[in-house]
Amino acid sequence: MKSLLLGNEALAQGSIDAGLSGVYAYPGTPSTEITEYIQRSKLARELKIHATWSVNEKTAMESALGMSYTGLRALVVMKHVGLNVASDVFMNMSVSGINGGLVVVVADDPSMHSSQNEQDSRFYGKFAMIPILEPSNQQEAYDIMHYAFDLSEELKLPVLVRMVTRLSHSRAGIELRERRAQNVMQLPTDTSRFALLPMNARKQFDKLVNKKAILIKLSESSSLNDLKLSQHNDVGIIACGIAYNYVMENIGDDVSFYSILKISQYPLPKEKIKKLYKHCDKIIVVEEGYPLVEELLHDYFNKNDKIKGKLTGDIPLTGELNPNTVGKSLGIFQNISKSIPEIVSGRPPQLCEGCGHTDLFNTINELIPEIGNKNVFGDIGCYALGALPPLKTVNTLIDMGASITMAKGAADAGLENAIAVIGDSTFTHSGMTGLLDAVYENSPITVIISDNSAIAMTGAQESSAVGRLHKICLGIGVHPDHLKTMIPLNKNHEQNVELLRNELKYKGVSVIISERPCVRLSRDKKEEIKAKIASLS
Amino acid sequence: MKTNIILSGVGGQGILTIAAVLDTAALSENLFVKQSEVHGMSQRGGAVQCHVRISDKQIFSDLIPEGKADLILSVEPMELLRYTPFLNKYGWLVTDSHPFINTDNYPDKNDLFKQIKKHPYHIIINATEIAKKIGNSKVTNMVLLGAAASIIPLSEESLLDAIKKLFQHKSDKIISLNLKAFFEGKKIAKEITNLATNI
């Protein structure tokens, strides 16, 4: 029987079977299950594959590069916005090149199911001038990992694998292949390419730019970029990654009427595209994310109206694709006259019943009449839901760590009573440096670290902050008199309000650690955390 | 043969267990399966759905196109209606009548039932109540699966085997509770549908 795996799990198993030695990641929807799968895999444990979470995407990618430096195969995984955090090393390791195979998996979230934007990671791959692979289904997600690691070692470049929510979180039966042995340690023959001083970097950058021709050649001959010309020459379709499924769902048995170029490897195979373009009267580009391919086509063939897609309004520019929007763009009748009955009301996500974040927000809300309702800066995590009714405590949510630094900037501008609310693991991910900025100037802000001892939003992964927050804050230089703790429980409400009121009066940096484990943690997990805290203090 | 099933409910209500039973049963019959599910923010008490597609041929789209679902199986009545645009003309609606109210503007449940009954093929049962009577409200999902079993083109044998397989690491008591829930749902649905065809 085939194994029933999520796209993410198929990709993870594919990596293990391709000779992986370590995965590095920070949790983020829709990418989390890749690392979790490897953490749970018995085989991975036997093979001693490193799989502990990293503090953030940048540290993850640098560690993966370090492993690759020793000649082993390493995987680094993140959600699309995580690549912004890791972009520094990402852009530079394409210049240095890699040693052992290094694959960067980025899961994009079109439609923003669990994200703050729809950025398309293919642009990053193009920017860094490295190959991008974009599987169209679960089996391909599995198979592609073997190829990705081989390709990476052959080219001495990192390879980007782009996933999207729908593929990450959809299951199908997978056939597994034979496993390739792991690499043994072999340090680079010449380390100077990893020392990107200008004189080395210039050489390396030239090499990178010159690799482009090879990359394109590989794309031309890749079976992942499959061109099928039909005898009919009305419509040609370029279908990228998962978009191929939506195309095939619609044309199904009539496939012989269409010429199709399936794209799962970039840079684009220009010759194949030219062939399709010449052969057909009309070209429809179907791609998940931004119109990257469509724009390139206009570039190749001088902007013209033979090319259809997102830019021409044939496919919506925002939101994820679905079989209906794609079918419509192909001119196939869609039976979508019905709408959701009016009686159905919205059901937005909300904090779990009994969640400590709620009690914390109730405490802050008590003071809103005194301090105004626009002073609370939020961050990424479950507590971001505090921006929604009925709580409506939090005003901002931009990126990991921005609560502290935005509060600081606002305080610099003269805003009084600026409050930052940040989770424990978001704080260690990207809040510590901002806190140092604030401490350095003793900015008048109150930082509340809502410590639930877990990375709760993505499924309660272990937080590296556990048991370390006090020491970190003191180490950064928060004054001990203004490092406070509270337990967010209804019975402590009055006392907590008083504590916060007092710290707001202080015109310097205060940190209040609001401590209560996520109610979703199992009893065992809570015990584990207690033991860990005890061992650290 | 191609069957499209939408499972719906509220984050945390256990629709993924139903999906897992369907997937396992379908694979054991050597069929193709695709099952798209929701992870992330919506799992915090928001609306969640799961698309299950079963076929004897390769399946392309992970998502069911609108107007193409053969069955919407919901553990919550309002969440059932959220996906009716996906239902095909002869499609079935099967739902628990027990509302999950975590918003201020939750509609009157009788209005929801009225709306559901506008569709010719529907089964509304109080699965939560039935599950509680059997011994645990957690098996509500299996009551509903049992209720929909005759509409799903998988053999009862493979569905039951799948349930056993899925809970094999749990106690025998839990396995038999889930099986009992399945049969109870099946029985009650049969009574309702017989009644409906008699009218």
Ligand code: SF4
């Ligand atoms: S998962 Fe934990 S932290 Fe998140 S809302 Fe639920 S209880 Fe709160």
